[in-house]
Amino acid sequence: MKSKNQELQMFLDDLQAGNDRAKERIAEIIRNKESEYMFDELGIEVIK
DSSP: OOOHHHHHHHHHHHHHHTOHHHHHHHHHHHHTTOHHHHHHHHTOOOOO
């Protein structure tokens, strides 16, 4: 199992590369309602 830091780094790498996996991950985060944790980690404010 990957740590949250490893997951976050992979996500950021995907985001920088502009690949679809990052977009899919964003959609998954939102669907799974874990957005607050992930987006807080990224320093992105979630608007509800």
